[in-house]
Amino acid sequence: MNNSNAQNDSDKDNISDTIDNCPFAKNPDQLDSDNDGIGDKCSSYEFAIINPRTKLYIFQGEAFTFEAINLDNSQFRPQWYIDNKPIPNSNSLELKYYFTDKGKYTISIGAKGEEGLKLNSIPIEVIDKQLKTATLNIYAQPKVKEGENNHTILVELELSTPLSYPVEYRYETKDNNTLEDDDYLGVSGTVTFQPKELRKFIPITIIGDTDDENNESFVFKAQNDKDKNQTTITIIDDDTEVVVPDPVANISILKEGVEQSNFEIIEENIDNNITVRVSLGSPITKTGTLHYELKPIIPLNNSYNSMVKTPINGDLTFEIGERSKEFNITIIGDMINEYDNNFTIEFSNPVNLKFDNAQNSKDITVMIKDDDPLPVIGFMKSRYDTTEGQQYQIMLQLSSESYKTVEANITLNPKSSAEDSPDMDIDDFNLSTYHITIPFSNNINHNTMYILDINISSNPDNSNGEEAIFDINTT
Numbered sequence: 001m002n003n004s005n006a007q008n009d010s011d012k013d014n015i016s017d018t019i020d021n022c023p024f025a026k027n028p029d030q031l032d033s034d035n036d037g038i039g040d041k042c043s044s045y046e047f048a049i050i051n052p053r054t055k056l057y058i059f060q061g062e063a064f065t066f067e068a069i070n071l072d073n074s075q076f077r078p079q080w081y082i083d084n085k086p087i088p089n090s091n092s093l094e095l096k097y098y099f100t101d102k103g104k105y106t107i108s109i110g111a112k113g114e115e116g117l118k119l120n121s122i123p124i125e126v127i128d129k130q131l132k133t134a135t136l137n138i139y140a141q142p143k144v145k146e147g148e149n150n151h152t153i154l155v156e157l158e159l160s161t162p163l164s165y166p167v168e169y170r171y172e173t174k175d176n177n178t179l180e181d182d183d184y185l186g187v188s189g190t191v192t193f194q195p196k197e198l199r200k201f202i203p204i205t206i207i208g209d210t211d212d213e214n215n216e217s218f219v220f221k222a223q224n225d226k227d228k229n230q231t232t233i234t235i236i237d238d239d240t241e242v243v244v245p246d247p248v249a250n251i252s253i254l255k256e257g258v259e260q261s262n263f264e265i266i267e268e269n270i271d272n273n274i275t276v277r278v279s280l281g282s283p284i285t286k287t288g289t290l291h292y293e294l295k296p297i298i299p300l301n302n303s304y305n306s307m308v309k310t311p312i313n314g315d316l317t318f319e320i321g322e323r324s325k326e327f328n329i330t331i332i333g334d335m336i337n338e339y340d341n342n343f344t345i346e347f348s349n350p351v352n353l354k355f356d357n358a359q360n361s362k363d364i365t366v367m368i369k370d371d372d373p374l375p376v377i378g379f380m381k382s383r384y385d386t387t388e389g390q391q392y393q394i395m396l397q398l399s400s401e402s403y404k405t406v407e408a409n410i411t412l413n414p415k416s417s418a419e420d421s422p423d424m425d426i427d428d429f430n431l432s433t434y435h436i437t438i439p440f441s442n443n444i445n446h447n448t449m450y451i452l453d454i455n456i457s458s459n460p461d462n463s464n465g466e467e468a469i470f471d472i473n474t475t
Helices: 003-007
Strands: 047-051 056-059 063-070 078-082 094-098 103-111 120-127 136-139 143-145 151-159 167-175 188-193 199-206 216-223 228-236 248-255 264-266 272-280 288-297 313-318 324-331 341-351 361-369 377-379 391-398 406-414 433-438 449-455 468-474
Touching (some): 188 199, 288 324
Parallel strands (some): 056 120
Antiparallel strands (some): 063 094, 288 341, 341 361, 391 449, 406 433
16 A cells, blocks of 8 residues: 555545545445445445345245444434334344235335435345245265366256245355365355246366375355255365266156156146256266157057147257256147047167166156046937937037047936826837947047937827937946
């Protein structure tokens, strides 16, 4: 530091310019607690909030302790506000506040009793306590070669489940028996997972050299107010031969971020996507690839093309340090009753990774469960009139489309006796039970009518007005 500059007092306030830089641009020697680009001695705020420094998300019914500092040894006492309304008995630099209602708020602090005060504020969002929470997993290559030149590794941060609200973690590296900036470049900072975001990657530079030295390690930590985790990374000296086994590829099926058990998917009435995720059991140390291809299993009269958009094939490439890759399959939804669909995804040609079956390929079979109801065969009319000795046609209709053969038994039941409408005897009909089969067709239309021929016998008993009821039992 230049001592002559240190003695300058441009505004003659008995404070040297290196402390009080009000007449000038921001001075690196000047404390700036509220990060407003103006030194504390010239800041328009009397007080500044230092915890939290960014927007706070907090669960409904929980409390948070806010902290502030006095920027200019103000003669006024601090006053805390919520949405610009004073909070009673809040005249210290700390405020513990319980949030009972969901919503968005602003917490501020200013000088109590000062006219024209300027509030230093922080946004708050109170979220439903019933919302699910997640834990943080940290994945990193546990052993890395030092090498002769600098190189970068990736530390993966992964939430255990997708969330509907943002969540923030602070991270940093700590020495074990390493020397920061000698063996690796230390990192620190914050990372925010946005709603439904699962992964973040933090690069760390490993410093290479030609020195013969022992293996060294450092710790990567990440935490927030509710969760914390850490992992240890060991830097292997060049003279030590490291054999890192190929990672194992594990396969899962997800729908809307939730893993599906037994690879079973409900079809639904509209198109929807499923995600196929290939996760490695450990970080990969060399670039790896894997081929995938969808293949049908055709059930009965149905084809997988009616439920899955094809073709689907390609290659997944894992860069060094990566642990998972995904691709989507579109399931075609409809309102047609059909057979459940199976299809197989074949994974093959693994490079620098392997399957748990110790083979060069692995298949998974996905079941698409149809959720549409069976169609019903019904009469076109509720009543039919005819005469004896005639063949009469009864019109039938399917209630909805179907990709299955539909069969039904139609049974004659004599109507209950009535004085003016005597029962019709079974003998009046050619048969007492009729069977109808509506075969499967790709062009089947539920508006199509089907004709059932009923033979009415000639009966010499000279009765009239006889009635019977037909019951349909769809099989």
